[in-house]
Amino acid sequence: MNNDVIITCAVTGSGDTAKKHPDLPKTPKQIAESAIEAAKAGAAIVHMHVREPDGKPSRKLEYYKEVADRIRSSEQDVIINFTTGMGGDFEVGEGKDPLNPTGPNTDMIHALDRLEHIEELLPEICTLDCGSLNFGDTNMLFVHTPLQLRDAAKKMQDLGVKPEMEAFEMGHLWFANQLLKEGLIDEPPLYQICLGIPWGAPADTNSMKAMSDMIPKNAIWTGFGIARMQMAMVAQSIILGGNVRVGLEDNLYLKKGVLANNAQLVEKARCIIEDIGSRIMTAEETRKKLKLKKHF
DSSP states (O other): OOSEEOEEEEOSOSSTTTTTOTTOOOSHHHHHHHHHHHHHHTOSEEEEOEEOTTSOEEOOHHHHHHHHHHHHTSSOOOEEEEOOOTTEEEEOOSSSSTTTTOOTTOEEOOGGGGGHHHHHHOOSEEEEEOSOEEOSSSSEEEOOOHHHHHHHHHHHHHHTOEEEEEESSHHHHHHHHHHHHTTOSOSSOEEEEEESOTTSOOSSHHHHHHHHTTSOTTOEEEEEEOGGGHHHHHHHHHHHTOEEEESTTTOOEEETTEEOOHHHHHHHHHHHHHHHTOEEOOHHHHHHHHTOOOOO
């Protein structure tokens, strides 16, 4: 069991959720303000994507910069964790030749170009999705090959930004461990078990237990589930020795029929943590535990 728990809040994500939640943070100002509110509620880390004003996912550098500037200029201490997943979406075409044309939702760029905002803004953490995945009941794939992952991990290491190695199924953990073995990940390694995303590992006890058993004993890890399994996986992760992630990227509801905001989800997770008998860690405690480099 983990007695000292890090809460990450995933503020907005990139999914098609803007139509489902009228108050989902979309603009850089809204994303930064929601992140600060989540930090005040107890989140030590805020994980962020950016969106266009209409809610569509984006990877524009100026949006990331505004989010970072607003958080860094606030009086609230919190660790910034930016995604690097944008630019890895491939939609197989429905014609006789699946590559000509590809589907209209394809957004593929070079693996190192996905790190443009990381190199420019130097957050303390950024995500590293450790493999490819069939994404939902469509022709969408998220693509991250072993060679791309090695290049990205080396770039993050050179920049002094800690990768949060995300695993959606057990093969991703296998490769994350390989990156560590090859010296491309600095100690202590940081892992994240992502459950319930179709079609990776399901959000249940067996999946989290099996995946956490693959993580090295000296590593620090977080586990989360999406939708209605978000809070159940908060409790499960703590009991198995992990940390927790909540937020509107993964779940829109406080309870059935009641839309949430990020601070409310953090507060609910904090109650679970404290009711179990653990405590939450501050941003500064987390920074020291993870041996992060604060560039700004």
